[in-house]
Amino acid sequence: MRLNVTFESNYVVDAVMGVLKPESRAEVYSVAGRAVMNAVQRHIRSYMRTKHTTAHMLGARPTGHYEKGAAAITTSADQSGAEVRIPIPGIDRAWNDIQIRPGPGKKALTLPRAAIAYGRTVAEVRALGWKVFCPKGTNWLMGTKGDDKTTLTLLYTLVGGVVQRRDPSLLPSQGEIAETGWNAIWKHIQKVVAKARKGTLR
Numbered sequence: 697m698r699l700n701v702t703f704e705s706n707y708v709v710d711a712v713m714g715v716l717k718p719e720s721r722a723e724v725y726s727v728a729g730r731a732v733m734n735a736v737q738r739h740i741r742s743y744m745r746t747k748h749t750t751a752h753m754l755g756a757r758p759t760g761h762y763e764k765g766a767a768a769i770t771t772s773a774d775q776s777g778a779e780v781r782i783p784i785p786g787i788d789r790a791w792n793d794i795q796i797r798p799g800p801g802k803k804a805l806t807l808p809r810a811a812i813a814y815g816r817t818v819a820e821v822r823a824l825g826w827k828v829f830c831p832k833g834t835n836w837l838m839g840t841k842g843d844d845k846t847t848l849t850l851l852y853t854l855v856g857g858v859v860q861r862r863d864p865s866l867l868p869s870q871g872e873i874a875e876t877g878w879n880a881i882w883k884h885i886q887k888v889v890a891k892a893r894k895g896t897l898r
Contacts, residue, residue, distance in 0.1 A: 729778030731880035
């Protein structure tokens, strides 16, 4: 997902940006991009501290999906603006409902029902020594640890698809993003002007 860093027009900023060289404008936009990137990273990490419901319910360790994704967020800028890239699958849920279907060659999605299955594929569970099977006439995947029948466990439920409902709290709002970018640009311009004044006085 990509976020374009925008902000409300201001005559002071517009005037300054209008006289800057392309490389200087790129530097200003880069400042805004970094500020937004840092704000998005903080927001996602804060959000996930309260959103490990399924993992806690199953007694499993959170996968760190969003936290790892937050660390991979990057930004770039040029003379026309800045962009923040968020490489987290499913982050679009901040703006829309997400419908998830089985991938190519697969008949169903596997929803974890045990700690061992959380964040793992069937192949990964089998690699840990589990025998996985689907009882006839059910939509379950059961498993035993090796030949130990006493470990019989419901590992997954099989479903044709799921819908993850829109959750605006996943990311800062457009207004917050715009304000963060604007504040960063304004502070940067103030520092540049102050530095220029000191140089003139000398």
